[in-house]
Amino acid sequence: MTRPPPLSRRAFTRFTLAASAAMLAGTDRARAAAPSGEPIRIGILHSLSGTLAISEATLKDVMLMLVDIQNRKGGLLGRPIEAVVVDPASNWPLFAEKARQLLSVDKVASVFGCWTSVSRKSVLPVFEELNGILFYPVQYEGQECSRNVFYTGAAPNQQAIPAVDYLMSEDGGGAKRFALIGTDYVYPRTTNQILQAYLKSKGVADADIMINYTPFGQSDWQTIVSQVKAFGSAGKKTAVISTINGDANVPFYKELGAQGITATDIPVMAFSVGEEELAGMDAKPLVGQLAAWNYFESIDTPANKSFIADWHKFTKNPKRTTNDPMEAHYIGFNLWVQAVEKAGTTDHDKVIAAMVGLRQPNLTGGIAQVLPNHHITKPVYIGEIQEDGQFNVVWQTPHEVPGQAWSPYVPETAHLTGDWTAPVNCGNYDTQKKACLGSHHA
Amino acid sequence: MRKALLALAFCTALACQPAYAQEAPALPPAAPSVAAPVQTPADAYTDMASTHFDAIIRGVERLGRSGEARALAALQALEAHKLLAGNDTVYIRTDTGLVDARTGQNAPADLTGLHPVRLNNRVRQTLASARAELLLAQGTQAERRDALAQIQAHPDAAMLPVLDKALADPSNKSLAGSLNAARAAILLSPGAQPVALSEQLAAVAAIKAQGGLAAKSLLSRAATLVPLAPQTREAAGKAVASIDFRLKLWGYGQDLFYGVSLSSVLLLSAMGLAITFGVMGVINMAHGELMMVGAYTTFMVERLVAAYIPALAPFSLILALPVAFVVSGGLGILIERSVIRFLYGRPLETLLASWGVSLILQQAIRSVFGPTNVAVTTPGWLGGSFALGGLEITTVRLAIFLFAIAVMAALTLVLKRTPLGLHMRAVTQNRRMAALMGIRTARVDALTFGLGSGIAGLAGVAVSQIDNVSPNLGQGYIIDSFLVVVFGGVGNLWGSLAAALALGIGGKGLEPLIGAVSGKILLLVLVILFIQRHPRGMFPMRGRGIES
Numbered sequence: 001m002t003r004p005p006p007l008s009r010r011a012f013t014r015f016t017l018a019a020s021a022a023m024l025a026g027t028d029r030a031r032a033a034a035p036s037g038e039p040i041r042i043g044i045l046h047s048l049s050g051t052l053a054i055s056e057a058t059l060k061d062v063m064l065m066l067v068d069i070q071n072r073k074g075g076l077l078g079r080p081i082e083a084v085v086v087d088p089a090s091n092w093p094l095f096a097e098k099a100r101q102l103l104s105v106d107k108v109a110s111v112f113g114c115w116t117s118v119s120r121k122s123v124l125p126v127f128e129e130l131n132g133i134l135f136y137p138v139q140y141e142g143q144e145c146s147r148n149v150f151y152t153g154a155a156p157n158q159q160a161i162p163a164v165d166y167l168m169s170e171d172g173g174g175a176k177r178f179a180l181i182g183t184d185y186v187y188p189r190t191t192n193q194i195l196q197a198y199l200k201s202k203g204v205a206d207a208d209i210m211i212n213y214t215p216f217g218q219s220d221w222q223t224i225v226s227q228v229k230a231f232g233s234a235g236k237k238t239a240v241i242s243t244i245n246g247d248a249n250v251p252f253y254k255e256l257g258a259q260g261i262t263a264t265d266i267p268v269m270a271f272s273v274g275e276e277e278l279a280g281m282d283a284k285p286l287v288g289q290l291a292a293w294n295y296f297e298s299i300d301t302p303a304n305k306s307f308i309a310d311w312h313k314f315t316k317n318p319k320r321t322t323n324d325p326m327e328a329h330y331i332g333f334n335l336w337v338q339a340v341e342k343a344g345t346t347d348h349d350k351v352i353a354a355m356v357g358l359r360q361p362n363l364t365g366g367i368a369q370v371l372p373n374h375h376i377t378k379p380v381y382i383g384e385i386q387e388d389g390q391f392n393v394v395w396q397t398p399h400e401v402p403g404q405a406w407s408p409y410v411p412e413t414a415h416l417t418g419d420w421t422a423p424v425n426c427g428n429y430d431t432q433k434k435a436c437l438g439s440h441h442a
Numbered sequence: 443m444r445k446a447l448l449a450l451a452f453c454t455a456l457a458c459q460p461a462y463a464q465e466a467p468a469l470p471p472a473a474p475s476v477a478a479p480v481q482t483p484a485d486a487y488t489d490m491a492s493t494h495f496d497a498i499i500r501g502v503e504r505l506g507r508s509g510e511a512r513a514l515a516a517l518q519a520l521e522a523h524k525l526l527a528g529n530d531t532v533y534i535r536t537d538t539g540l541v542d543a544r545t546g547q548n549a550p551a552d553l554t555g556l557h558p559v560r561l562n563n564r565v566r567q568t569l570a571s572a573r574a575e576l577l578l579a580q581g582t583q584a585e586r587r588d589a590l591a592q593i594q595a596h597p598d599a600a601m602l603p604v605l606d607k608a609l610a611d612p613s614n615k616s617l618a619g620s621l622n623a624a625r626a627a628i629l630l631s632p633g634a635q636p637v638a639l640s641e642q643l644a645a646v647a648a649i650k651a652q653g654g655l656a657a658k659s660l661l662s663r664a665a666t667l668v669p670l671a672p673q674t675r676e677a678a679g680k681a682v683a684s685i686d687f688r689l690k691l692w693g694y695g696q697d698l699f700y701g702v703s704l705s706s707v708l709l710l711s712a713m714g715l716a717i718t719f720g721v722m723g724v725i726n727m728a729h730g731e732l733m734m735v736g737a738y739t740t741f742m743v744e745r746l747v748a749a750y751i752p753a754l755a756p757f758s759l760i761l762a763l764p765v766a767f768v769v770s771g772g773l774g775i776l777i778e779r780s781v782i783r784f785l786y787g788r789p790l791e792t793l794l795a796s797w798g799v800s801l802i803l804q805q806a807i808r809s810v811f812g813p814t815n816v817a818v819t820t821p822g823w824l825g826g827s828f829a830l831g832g833l834e835i836t837t838v839r840l841a842i843f844l845f846a847i848a849v850m851a852a853l854t855l856v857l858k859r860t861p862l863g864l865h866m867r868a869v870t871q872n873r874r875m876a877a878l879m880g881i882r883t884a885r886v887d888a889l890t891f892g893l894g895s896g897i898a899g900l901a902g903v904a905v906s907q908i909d910n911v912s913p914n915l916g917q918g919y920i921i922d923s924f925l926v927v928v929f930g931g932v933g934n935l936w937g938s939l940a941a942a943l944a945l946g947i948g949g950k951g952l953e954p955l956i957g958a959v960s961g962k963i964l965l966l967v968l969v970i971l972f973i974q975r976h977p978r979g980m981f982p983m984r985g986r987g988i989e990s
Contacts, residue, residue, distance in 0.1 A: 057813050171495055213958070213959055223953045235660065235666070264567045267563055281815065288563050
């Protein structure tokens with residue numbers, strides 16, 4: 001699907017050859033003897049209790065599976081990988097505390113974790129101070145580019161912007177009016193700020209944009225849904241863009257169904273509803289509602305099939321669903337393994353330097369490549385909810401979309417780029433002033 | 443050769459589009475040459491066998507026009523995902539095998555490589571219109587009426603001749619009103635041939651008379667449609683303003699309904715606490731978890747009914763009520779006997795211990811059912827909404843409102859008219875005196891706590907219909923429940939009712955004005971100020987026993 005420039009393709013071929021040779025060597029050794037020596041430790045920083053456990057417990061499991069698979073393949077650099085699991089209990093300060101413990105007590109080679117931008121922002125100073133490596137697997141609002149973080153989830157231009165493009169296209173209904181509904185915290189607010197600027201750049205008037213925020217765990221959506229209904233009766237095709245987080249989605253969709261709003265009248269495009277969330281919903285009234293992700297369980301590729309089979313085997317549950325952040329961890333973990341093999345060491349600086357440019361096939365086709373701004377390339381899919389709670393892909397980008405750290409639609413960040421390779425080496429390089437602004441996040 | 447060239451041109455045009463305008467590849471991957479050339483005179487069924495949405499939509503439209511008896515079956519199969527495509531035609535999957543949609547003959551069973559015809563919202567929209575077109579000609583009276591409602595909701599200029607034909611049909615006499623309304627909607631839509639001014643104005647008047655959001659939407663669009671006469675546009679604009687005014691008035695009533703509906707949820711969740719905390723004085727932090735247990739009981743009952751007596755499936759919710767009452771009530775008695783009774787008179791310890799119980803219950807449910815939500819279905823008779831004047835009443839909310847009233851009435855009866863209620867009141871008012879009169883206070887304590895817990899279970903059944911059923915369910919209700927009980931006055935059921943109404947209607951009244959977040963904050967500040975001045979709530983309980 002992708003057409004990388006010839007040079008990088010050649011480099012890629014060279015690299016794959018080297019990597020497969022290394023892998024062969026690895027399996028040989030595995031056959032001769034199990035990986036031995038001092039284990040390489042990695043940290044898993046996902047909540048196993050509290051409100052985020054609903055999403056994060058699964059990510060801990062998938063990391064354990066990936067470690068298990070890698071160890072069966074002979075470990076890493078001939079050494080076994082050992083996962084250190086900690087429970088930040090959905091508590092922001094505890095995320096930072098546990099991150100510090102992982103880096104300074106357990107001396108882990110890298111950390112895979114966090115969920116929601118609040119948790120990431122709270123661990124960021126710790127990772128920068130102790131020079132750790134964090135793989136963040138969830139879609140986020142962008143406007144951040146730290147040297148110590150690899151963002152394997154989608155940036156806004158890899159999820160939100162293509163989703164809006166789809167809604168405005170003929171297949172998406174040609175929406176002219178947009179209700180941006182979200183939970184009141186940093187991800188929806190920043191995403192909506194970007195979307196608002198983007199919609200205006202597409203000629204959507206202020207009066208045709210409605211923005212509404214609700215508290216976490218909102219359960220009574222009657223007023224808001226009826227407001228959306230009224231907003232949708234101005235004679236223009238109206239769509240809802242939902243950045244509602246986690247638990248509040250179920251009562252929201254139930255209210256949509258109760259008030260008789262169907263996907264053909266007012267489609268709802270969600271950025272935080274995946275297979276896992278749908279597992280707890282009666283999906284019948286939701287058929288046709290949309291979600292934008294970079295991975296869907298229903299996408300039929302050999303790699304995805306074998307991943308799902310591994311997952312069912314590992315969890316001993318043939319009904320466990322897979323979802324987008326799980327694929328992000330799959331990509332992130334394999335990229336890190338490649339980087340360590342390339343650097344020949346787990347030294348943080350050397351691994352960070354080795355990461356940029358590495359390529360890892362996605363589960364759904366195409367290649368994830370690590371960009372100089374520590375984001376990756378991702379395909380974007382729009383899926384429709386089916387009665388069985390799975391998604392049917394109705395649209396996808398023709399090529400992988402490279403992740404943008406800084407949004408070009410927000411005036412303050414339009415001229416910023418992130419580039420952690422020489423000679424720039426800066427997370428927020430101002431291309432107008434030709435200067436590094438120092439801080440790595442907005 | 444020509445076909446290939448056309449396909450090539452099509453693909454090139456597709457690739458040249460600046461944005462990401464490309465359809466997802468079909469499953470299984472389609473050969474690019476399937477990109478239906480526009481001029482091929484293939485029939486509707488061949489169109490629908492395509493993997494491209496454009497061709498499928500064209501096929502659906504053609505089926506609608508065709509008026510064939512078999513077309514309806516094909517469309518219904520498409521909607522139900524039972525239409526399979528392959529070999530340039532489509533098959534309907536039935537219980538016994540495959541039927542060729544074009545001929546209605548049984549298809550050979552060994553067909554392989556078929557894939558379901560793809561659906562998206564645009565196809566669904568076209569499908570609904572095409573089906574309406576077919577039903578208008580073939581359907582029963584009721585089906586025709588629904589078809590007209592559909593045509594009016596999504597007016598399409600191409601439908602005009604169909605309507606004119608239907609109007610001429612004497613069997614449609616009773617539908618004349620709906621037919622004319624649908625016709626008026628089409629006349630005011632983009633793409634319609636301009637008609638005489640008087641007819642345009644009549645159309646505006648007809649739509650205006652209908653009122654409501656759909657009419658407003660239609661007229662707002664008409665007010666900006668250039669092909670319409672300027673007078674028509676002006677009339678449409680005025681009609682929008684008048685509908686808006688009426689909608690606004692109804693809107694206040696609607697907010698009131700939302701407020702009462704939120705109040706009934708608050709009241710339901712607080713009533714159990716009004717017993718355990720209000721009457722017994724136990725700060726029961728596990729109250730929310732008892733609701734959660736009620737919700738999970740609903741889930742279990744639904745599963746069991748679906749597995750063993752599927753005929754009763756639509757009524758499993760009603761069956762769940764007594765079960766949830768018994769399960770949560772029994773659990774409550776267990777908690778009282780094993781933990782709470784050792785801590786009477788020590789509110790802080792009770793608080794901590796019951797909080798511990800709540801964590802244990804949460805984690806137990808998480809271990810058994812997993813951390814993710816479980817799906818509790820809303821039975822058909824509870825789904826949807828109906829119009830009451832300009833109000834839109836969602837059935838499930840109305841049911842919860844009635845249920846809350848019923849539980850409140852039953853509870854009042856129990857407290858005032860039964861020996862248990864008498865004992866309960868006696869024990870709360872003066873425990874020692876009651877004991878001296880021969881009342882077994884320990885037994886009354888356990889039963890009272892059980893009653894409060896059982897009511898929490900009932901509340902759990904109700905909220906399973908509107909909220910998500912997860913281990914965290916209880917946490918969302920515990921604070922509001924305490925707020926209601928404290929605000930209303932501890933120990934007073936009617937106080938809880940008043941507080942629930944005040945908080946619910948106040949909250950829903952503020953939400954449209956200042957937003958959900960600020961509304962909630964403002965309401966909390968007001969309650970705090972009120973409690974500062976009246977620490978015993980709105981309706982404090984009086985009496986000698988209470989003071990001590």
